[in-house]
Amino acid sequence: MEKTLTYEAAYEELARIAGEIENESVSVDVLAQKVKRASELISFCQSRLKSTEAEVNKIIAQMENTGSKQ
Amino acid sequence: MTPIQPIRLSELTGKISDTIRASFSMTGFWVIADITNHSFRGQKNHHYFELVEKDPDSNNILAKIAGRAWGTGADRISHFEEITGQRFTNNIHVLLYVSVQYHPVHGLQLNIQDIDPRFTLGVLEQQRQATLERLIIENPDFIKKSGDLYITRNNQLKLNRVIQLIALISSDSSAGGEDFKHTLVNNSFGYIFQIDEYHTAVQGENNAEAFIAKMIEVFNAGRPYDAVVITRGGGAQTDFLIFDNYRIGKAVAKFPIPVITGIGHQKNETITDLMANTPTKTPTKAAEFIIAHNKKYEEEILSFQKSIVIRSQQLFSSNFQSLASMNSLVVNKTRNILIRQKDNLVRINQVTINITRSVIFRSQSSLLGISSRILSKPESILYKRKNDIRQLVGHISTFKVQYFKNQQGYLGHYRSMIKMMSPENILNKGFAIVKVDDRVTSNPDDICIGNDIGIILSGIEIKSTVKQKDKYDGKDFNL
Numbered sequence: 329m330e331k332t333l334t335y336e337a338a339y340e341e342l343a344r345i346a347g348e349i350e351n352e353s354v355s356v357d358v359l360a361q362k363v364k365r366a367s368e369l370i371s372f373c374q375s376r377l378k379s380t381e382a383e384v385n386k387i388i389a390q391m392e393n394t395g396s397k398q
Numbered sequence: 399m400t401p402i403q404p405i406r407l408s409e410l411t412g413k414i415s416d417t418i419r420a421s422f423s424m425t426g427f428w429v430i431a432d433i434t435n436h437s438f439r440g441q442k443n444h445h446y447f448e449l450v451e452k453d454p455d456s457n458n459i460l461a462k463i464a465g466r467a468w469g470t471g472a473d474r475i476s477h478f479e480e481i482t483g484q485r486f487t488n489n490i491h492v493l494l495y496v497s498v499q500y501h502p503v504h505g506l507q508l509n510i511q512d513i514d515p516r517f518t519l520g521v522l523e524q525q526r527q528a529t530l531e532r533l534i535i536e537n538p539d540f541i542k543k544s545g546d547l548y549i550t551r552n553n554q555l556k557l558n559r560v561i562q563l564i565a566l567i568s569s570d571s572s573a574g575g576e577d578f579k580h581t582l583v584n585n586s587f588g589y590i591f592q593i594d595e596y597h598t599a600v601q602g603e604n605n606a607e608a609f610i611a612k613m614i615e616v617f618n619a620g621r622p623y624d625a626v627v628i629t630r631g632g633g634a635q636t637d638f639l640i641f642d643n644y645r646i647g648k649a650v651a652k653f654p655i656p657v658i659t660g661i662g663h664q665k666n667e668t669i670t671d672l673m674a675n676t677p678t679k680t681p682t683k684a685a686e687f688i689i690a691h692n693k694k695y696e697e698e699i700l701s702f703q704k705s706i707v708i709r710s711q712q713l714f715s716s717n718f719q720s721l722a723s724m725n726s727l728v729v730n731k732t733r734n735i736l737i738r739q740k741d742n743l744v745r746i747n748q749v750t751i752n753i754t755r756s757v758i759f760r761s762q763s764s765l766l767g768i769s770s771r772i773l774s775k776p777e778s779i780l781y782k783r784k785n786d787i788r789q790l791v792g793h794i795s796t797f798k799v800q801y802f803k804n805q806q807g808y809l810g811h812y813r814s815m816i817k818m819m820s821p822e823n824i825l826n827k828g829f830a831i832v833k834v835d836d837r838v839t840s841n842p843d844d845i846c847i848g849n850d851i852g853i854i855l856s857g858i859e860i861k862s863t864v865k866q867k868d869k870y871d872g873k874d875f876n877l
Contacts, residue, residue, distance in 0.1 A: 346724045349731040366728045
């Protein structure tokens with residue numbers, strides 16, 4: 329997967345592919361390719377989201393620690 | 399011994415009355431006294447009370463006399479209450495204009511004609527009002543009055559969100575300053591403060607210059623103070639005169655750092671309080687105000703934190719949900735597409751098979767038709783031809799004898815014709831053959847005058863020379 333891919337860009341691409349698939353405007357020739365790309369994008373987004381969530385939770389825990397110390 | 403000559407009591411009271419009237423009826427007195435035993439009959443607008451004078455040291459009553467206010471006196475009391483904001487009641491110190499009256503039944507009484515509100519407002523208060531007015535008039539740039547409120551540059555300053563670095567102006571080791579610091583340092587939230595102390599005398603109007611010098615020192619310290627706190631513990635009313643000082647009031651009003659006062663008195667606010675950013679009643683209250691101010695900030699931060707946590711969780715869950723829904727959408731839709739395409743293929747396959755079958759069947763049957771036609775036709779054609787040939791053979795054998803006879807007839811004719819036309823025969827009939835240079839000619843142009851020619855006539859060749867050539871148009875051979 330591209331290193332420069334952002335969550336936002338990945339999500340937009342994913343939404344576009346999902347829309348094409350939903351409209352069934354995808355030809356069978358590229359269907360496998362599109363679905364593969366969609367699954368890559370989904371797992372990319374999920375892992376990006378999970379890692380961000382973990383990071384945010386860590387920060388929040390730190391925030392709450394600092395808060396309770398006072 | 400003179401016999402007792404009693405008089406009637408009313409006679410005596412009459413004499414007293416006459417005497418008092420004679421002495422007091424034409425005059426009134428301005429009297430300073432305290433009020434006790436006050437009662438007020440609202441329906442009649444009558445005040446009843448006693449006027450007393452106490453010894454300032456012992457508090458013993460030095461003088462006491464009944465008083466009442468009806469009519470004009472009661473109206474003046476209402477006016478007094480309006481102006482001073484002070485109810486006419488027990489334990490107030492007032493200046494009254496009274497007349498002395500005696501009544502045989504009710505006794506000696508002072509009838510209140512007037513009451514001076516200015517006295518009660520006090521000389522000090524009058525000075526204070528004058529100072530306030532002067533502040534407004536002389537400093538319109540940074541002191542204004544709006545209704546009952548004073549709007550100063552200092553009280554328009556916005557306090558920093560957190561007050562931590564504080565300049566404390568108080569007297570050296572004063573109880574007020576200690577109260578303030580104690581409350582601040584021992585706050586239950588663990589807030590930490592840095593307090594720079596500036597000591598100066600905070601009582602006596604003659605110390606005003608020193609006080610202002612301290613304020614200038616605070617300003618010149620160049621420290622980023624969040625607030626300047628001025629404290630003073632409790633004390634007699636006159637102890638606070640310094641805070642009604644014109645120059646201090648002006649300095650506080652103009653000061654660029656918010657001033658918080660904690661001047662421990664319960665009466666009217668001092669001018670300093672009115673000019674300051676935040677006046678509080680006591681040093682402890684000043685400290686509590688600062689703690690509450692900081693606490694409010696912390697609570698805001700905590701609520702931000704809480705909302706950040708909640709909002710980020712919401713964001714995550716909504717993103718996860720949308721990813722999951724997109725995932726299932728892709729999966730389901732893809733499956734649908736594949737199923738539909740498969741169905742299409744099956745259908746097309748079926749159609750193809752059916753159509754192909756019918757095409758083949760049609761071709762086969764048309765082929766069959768053609769081949770059967772082909773099979774049947776040649777036999778009849780051959781039969782016809784054979785017939786023709788048999789007929790021809792019949793004709794030929796019939797006609798050949800006649801044919802030969804005819805042919806012999808034609809041949810005999812041609813032979814006699816050729817015999818008649820042979821040159822011998824022709825020469826025998828008187829015609830000659832002319833030769834020039836041994837070649838036979840029939841063209842007169844080949845023959846010129848003087849040429850040698852040969853003439854063959856009936857088996858004899860005659861040699862001759864041409865003498866003359868003339869055109870001949872005789873009719874000898876006209877048959």
